[in-house]
Amino acid sequence: MDVSLALWATTIGVLIALIAADFFIGGRKPHEVSIKEAGTWTVVWVVLALLFGGFLWWYGGGQPAGEFFAGYVTEKSLSVDNLFVFVLIMAKFAVPRIHQQRVLMVGVLIALVLRALFIAGGAALIASFSWVFYLFGAFLIWTAWKLIKEARGGHQEDEFEESRLLTAVRRRFPAISAMTVVMLAIGTTDVLFALDSIPAIFGLTQDPYIVFTANAFALMGLRQLYFLIGGLLKRLVHLSYGLSVILGFIGVKLVLHALHESGLHVPQIGIPFSLGFIVLVLGVTTVTSLRASKRQALS
Numbered sequence: 590m591d592v593s594l595a596l597w598a599t600t601i602g603v604l605i606a607l608i609a610a611d612f613f614i615g616g617r618k619p620h621e622v623s624i625k626e627a628g629t630w631t632v633v634w635v636v637l638a639l640l641f642g643g644f645l646w647w648y649g650g651g652q653p654a655g656e657f658f659a660g661y662v663t664e665k666s667l668s669v670d671n672l673f674v675f676v677l678i679m680a681k682f683a684v685p686r687i688h689q690q691r692v693l694m695v696g697v698l699i700a701l702v703l704r705a706l707f708i709a710g711g712a713a714l715i716a717s718f719s720w721v722f723y724l725f726g727a728f729l730i731w732t733a734w735k736l737i738k739e740a741r742g743g744h745q746e747d748e749f750e751e752s753r754l755l756t757a758v759r760r761r762f763p764a765i766s767a768m769t770v771v772m773l774a775i776g777t778t779d780v781l782f783a784l785d786s787i788p789a790i791f792g793l794t795q796d797p798y799i800v801f802t803a804n805a806f807a808l809m810g811l812r813q814l815y816f817l818i819g820g821l822l823k824r825l826v827h828l829s830y831g832l833s834v835i836l837g838f839i840g841v842k843l844v845l846h847a848l849h850e851s852g853l854h855v856p857q858i859g860i861p862f863s864l865g866f867i868v869l870v871l872g873v874t875t876v877t878s879l880r881a882s883k884r885q886a887l888s
Contacts (some may be wrong), residue, residue: 631686634810656794660803661824699776729840
């Protein structure tokens with residue numbers, strides 16, 4: 590899709606305005622976020638994403654709109670996995686509930702900026718080296734296999750371990766506040782998750798504009814999702830299986846695309862099928878997770 594510099598600037602300006610409105614309306618004063626407030630804002634961000642997808646349909650047609658929705662749903666589902674780690678970070682640093690909203694807001698903004706840099710780098714690689722699709726595809730298939738092994742082995746992180754970068758920051762700047770450390774922890778931890786989510790969305794679309802906006806809308810609703818489903822996270826026992834299937838599927842899609850770009854006549858997986866497959870996997874995963882959790886609670 591042909592995106593002008595003016596559209597890029599307008600989009601970024603609108604996103605900044607939405608973030609500012611979110612902050613001044615819901616996040617300016619420290620307070621405990623209720624389920625009602627979290628649910629309302631979650632609906633708001635989902636509706637905004639739907640409206641933006643409608644705009645893309647009007648502006649560029651069904652193809653970019655379909656790519657956006659497929660990317661948005663994928664990034665949203667992968668971001669749920671981030672919430673497990675966010676819960677551990679909040680617990681490790683004993684962040685009071687009235688301050689968690691502010692911490693998450695700043696942390697997500699840091700993550701959004703860092704992801705933008707990742708997206709720019711990924712777009713540059715794809716534009717220069719078509720064989721990078723093979724690397725992205727292989728990496729996603731390997732990540733999918735790793736997720737399945739961890740899920741089958743019952744691997745579950747019990748506590749958050751600081752990264753070397755975060756440890757170095759705390760050592761070099763001992764006067765830095767605990768809240769700042771938590772914000773940095775959330776922002777930098779999200780980048781580690783972006784190592785699989787960014788190649789995944791490039792498997793659905795190679796348009797940097799769609800990649801960025803899908804990531805932006807998925808991330809900006811993450812704070813409200815944290816408070817809305819925080820208590821349900823432990824019940825999503827099959828989430829890793831669902832995410833592994835999605836990542837493996839996109840990995841295969843990337844490899845097929847790379848083979849097609851190399852001149853081989855191989856089948857291509859279209860966006861409508863990809864979107865339907867991703868939604869179906871997430872739906873089945875959620876239903877089976879809740880049923881398994883219910884049986885475990887009754888036993």
